Amino acid sequence: MKRLSLVLLVLFMTVSVGIVAAAPKTLVYGTTDKVSDMDTANAYDIHTWDVFQNIDKGLLAYEPGTTKIIPALASAFTVNDKGDEFTFTLRPGLKFTDGTPFDASVMKWSIDRVVALKGDPSWLISDYVKEVTVKDPLTVVFTLKQPCAFFPTLIATPTYFPLNPNDFPADKIIKDISELKSGSLSGLGPYKLTSFKRDEEAVFEANPAFYGPKPDVGRIIIRYFADATTMRLAFEKGEIDLVYKSLNPSDIKDLSANKKYVTNRLPGPQIRYLCFETSQSIFKDKVLRQAIAALVNRPEIIQKVYLGQNSPLYSMVANGMIYQTQDFKTVFGDGNVALANKLLAKAGYTAQKPFAFDLWYTPSHYGDTEVNMAEVMKAQLEKSPAIKVTLKSAEWATYKDNWHKKVMPAFLLGWYPDYVDPDDYTAAFAGTSGSEGMGIYFSDKKWDDLFTIEQGSPKDSVRKDVFVKVQKMWTDEVMTVPIWQGDMYIFTKPNVSGVKLGPTLIFNYSELKLK
Numbered sequence: 001m002k003r004l005s006l007v008l009l010v011l012f013m014t015v016s017v018g019i020v021a022a023a024p025k026t027l028v029y030g031t032t033d034k035v036s037d038m039d040t041a042n043a044y045d046i047h048t049w050d051v052f053q054n055i056d057k058g059l060l061a062y063e064p065g066t067t068k069i070i071p072a073l074a075s076a077f078t079v080n081d082k083g084d085e086f087t088f089t090l091r092p093g094l095k096f097t098d099g100t101p102f103d104a105s106v107m108k109w110s111i112d113r114v115v116a117l118k119g120d121p122s123w124l125i126s127d128y129v130k131e132v133t134v135k136d137p138l139t140v141v142f143t144l145k146q147p148c149a150f151f152p153t154l155i156a157t158p159t160y161f162p163l164n165p166n167d168f169p170a171d172k173i174i175k176d177i178s179e180l181k182s183g184s185l186s187g188l189g190p191y192k193l194t195s196f197k198r199d200e201e202a203v204f205e206a207n208p209a210f211y212g213p214k215p216d217v218g219r220i221i222i223r224y225f226a227d228a229t230t231m232r233l234a235f236e237k238g239e240i241d242l243v244y245k246s247l248n249p250s251d252i253k254d255l256s257a258n259k260k261y262v263t264n265r266l267p268g269p270q271i272r273y274l275c276f277e278t279s280q281s282i283f284k285d286k287v288l289r290q291a292i293a294a295l296v297n298r299p300e301i302i303q304k305v306y307l308g309q310n311s312p313l314y315s316m317v318a319n320g321m322i323y324q325t326q327d328f329k330t331v332f333g334d335g336n337v338a339l340a341n342k343l344l345a346k347a348g349y350t351a352q353k354p355f356a357f358d359l360w361y362t363p364s365h366y367g368d369t370e371v372n373m374a375e376v377m378k379a380q381l382e383k384s385p386a387i388k389v390t391l392k393s394a395e396w397a398t399y400k401d402n403w404h405k406k407v408m409p410a411f412l413l414g415w416y417p418d419y420v421d422p423d424d425y426t427a428a429f430a431g432t433s434g435s436e437g438m439g440i441y442f443s444d445k446k447w448d449d450l451f452t453i454e455q456g457s458p459k460d461s462v463r464k465d466v467f468v469k470v471q472k473m474w475t476d477e478v479m480t481v482p483i484w485q486g487d488m489y490i491f492t493k494p495n496v497s498g499v500k501l502g503p504t505l506i507f508n509y510s511e512l513k514l515k
Contacts (some may be wrong), residue, residue, distance in 0.1 A: 006088040024206065025514045027496065030231045030240040031224060034199060034368055034396055038185060039174040040110075040158045042119030044437070045365075045396075046270075046416040047245070050156040050507045054204060054220075056187035059088045059107070059140075060155045067420050073102070073162070073188060073211075083147030083458070086155075090138045096164045097207055098186040108132045110162040111142075113170055121159040121399075123433035124418060128154060130456075134410050146456040153419035158480020162188065180327050190510040197225050201206075204509065215497070215510040228368045231285030235491065236336045237263075239512075241500075244490045246367025249307040264490040264499045265409045269318045270416045271425070272310075272366075274481040279441035281409035282357055289478035291343035291355075292410070293328065294411070294483055295381050297335035305372045310486035315471050316429060317422045319485050323467035324422070328482060331475040337383050344386040351385035358392045360411035365396040374412065403439025411439070420503050422467050427451045429480050430470070442479040 033047035040052055059074035071077075074088040094102040111132045114122050129150055133141045144151065154160065164187075167180045177196055185193050190210045195203035204220040223240060225231035228248045232255070235243045247255070256263045273459050274296070276283040283289050298312035311319055314329035332339065349355040359381070361374040371393070378389045394402055402408050417424050428434040431451050432443040447470070454466040474480075490499050495515040501507060 001314040004413045006011065014067075025216065026219040026221060027217045027242065027512060027514055028221045028223060028240045029509075030234055030245070030246065031222060031245050032226070032228055032231055032364060033245045034224065034365060035196075035202070036396065036400070037119075037173060037175050038177050038180075038196075039168070040161050040163060041114045041117045041122065041325045042173045043158065044120040049158045051193070051202070052161055052187075053188045053506050054191045054509045055185065055193050055207075056158070056163075057189045058156050058158070058161050059090075060152050062156055062502075062504045062506055064506070064511050065502035067153075069156060070158075072342070076346065077152075081187075083149070084144040086142045086144070087135070088140050088142070090140065091211055092138060094185040094188055094211060095209055096188055097192040097209065098164065098166070098184070099183065100164050100166050100186065102162060102188055104134040104135040105137070107140045107162050108134050108167055109165050109170070111160065113163070113168070114159060116170070116199050117173055119173055120437045121157075121418070122426075123431070123437055124154055124157060124159045127427075127431065127433055146452065148455055149458045150419060150421050150423065150455075152290060153421065156420050159418075169297060172364070179254050191220065199226075211509070215512040217509070220509045220512075226364070238493075241496050242490065242492045242512075246369075246487075247489065247491075248368050249309050252309060252310055252489050253307060256489075260494075262496065263493045264492065266488045266490070266499075266501045268486055268488040268501075268505060269321070269420065269503055270414060270505065271313055271316070271318055271485045271486070272373075272412070272483045273313075273316065274483060275411050275413050275429075275438065275440050275480060276404070277406050277409050277411075277439060277441060278479050279443075280406060282355075282368070283409050284310045285344050285347055286477055287347045288355065289481075290332075290476075291340045291347070291384070291387075292381065293475075293481045294332045294340040294343065295384060295387070296332075296377065296483060297380050298483055299334060300380065301373060301376050302484055304376050305369050306484075306486070310484040313482040313485045316474065316480060316482050317425045317467065317471065318417075321422055321425070323464050323471075325468055325471045327471050327475045335380060340384045341386060344384060349386045354386050354388045356388040356390070357409050358390050360392050360394065360399070360402070360408040362399040362412075363393050365399070366412075366414055370412070391430050406439070406441070408439065413438070416505050417503075422463075423451065423455060426470055427455070427466070430474070430477070435479065439481050444477075447473070478502070 036048045037043045057072045061072035063070045075091050077088045115126050130143045130145045191204040192207045194205050202222040204216050206218045232251045302310050316328040317324040381387050381389050430447050435442040454463045498511040498513040500511045
């Protein structure tokens with residue numbers, strides 16, 4: 001009996017050791033961000049895109065931390081002499097995590113689906129792609145409406161990622177995983193999503209069938225926090241290993257000074273701006289949009305709300321990017337009450353007859369500081385006695401619905417680049433289809449023609465001339481008002497390394513390492 005007990009004990013200990021040895025490295029990551037639609041046909045925010053960047057892949061990808069385009073699901077591609085036809089050769093034998101084969105027909109189906117559903121980011125395809133054809137199971141051809149020098153960067157965006165046709169319906173945008181046919185989300189990336197509780201937790205585990213290198217961290221757990229203060233406390237208690245988006249400026253200041261943590265300060269191309277619904281709201285009158293632009297005081301916002309941690313922005317084209325000009329600074333300046341009063345009087349508004357409108361913001365999507373930013377802006381705008389502002393807010397899902405329904409005449413948004421080019425900071429807001437997707441509804445053939453010229457030209461001089469002209473024209477139409485550009489901060493425990501974002505802001509979980 002003693003011998004049997006000893007044998008059982010040894011077996012139990014052996015099995016236990018095996019289990020411990022097989023347990024994957026686990027990293028817990030905290031964020032106040034939120035996942036939107038679990039569907040690349042409509043998802044158009046950086047965090048949801050990050051999720052898809054890690055559980056799926058495109059034909060091409062960015063080398064982590066850089067803007068260099070490298071092969072991904074495609075092993076190679078060629079371009080015709082005219083520059084309007086891209087032929088991709090797919091890696092053989094690829095399968096989604098549920099075992100569904102990936103081939104050229106799946107790629108075509110996914111692209112056609114995005115275009116047909118007309119979701120927010122569909123313009124990234126419909127503005128450029130004329131048709132997709134299947135040459136053979138491992139060859140897919142994209143024929144463009146015109147030459148496009150930056151098309152490889154478009155292909156690397158999640159909007160172009162293949163989806164599993166056995167899971168996703170062709171005629172409906174999926175809001176939540178539970179709506180999928182299988183009830184789970186399968187992909188072709190380095191991780192598979194094994195558990196998802198909206199606004200609570202997401203669990204990712206390494207995908208053994210991934211074509212590339214296996215991640216060092218076998219399990220990533222994302223914990224979603226309702227506010228930055230709670231997230232910071234969880235980090236300081238050791239409950240999470242990494243925090244990213246969005247901490248309060250005071251948290252950033254304190255954590256940066258604490259030697260217990262590693263501070264990753266990353267120059268970011270993300271921008272913040274004010275949008276106007278230009279088609280039917282009170283802001284259909286561009287003179288009123290100009291007046292608001294004159295009243296915005298960027299340095300004051302940055303100092304009061306962000307403790308000086310961001311930079312003023314006087315163009316929709318990000319600071320440091322090619323072709324950027326500073327026309328908003330030249331034309332409007334900051335807090336120009338005299339100019340605003342003159343423009344408001346021209347539109348028929350005075351202190352006796354003030355211009356009243358609703359300014360909308362979303363309280364958690366951009367972090368806890370958003371309400372402060374809205375309050376400071378309200379105070380700035382009301383420095384003109386001819387203006388009366390009412391602040392209104394909605395959580396992100398409702399906020400997006402509101403801009404589609406044209407509910408919000410003026411609303412705050414943020415932008416993270418789809419692809420790193422001035423076109424992505426301009427056509428997305430002033431081009432007809434891009435503007436509609438952003439809730440701005442600005443449409444002008446003259447502007448569309450200019451974007452067509454720069455998108456189709458490989459000549460630097462031609463593109464520069466267009467962007468210089470567009471930025472000057474922006475100060476007349478003012479469909480948006482650029483406000484600030486900021487750095488990104490990621491804080492980790494000392495045993496975490498491999499944080500790489502770079503200009504694309506893509507957070508590759510597979511690059512993370514745990515000591």
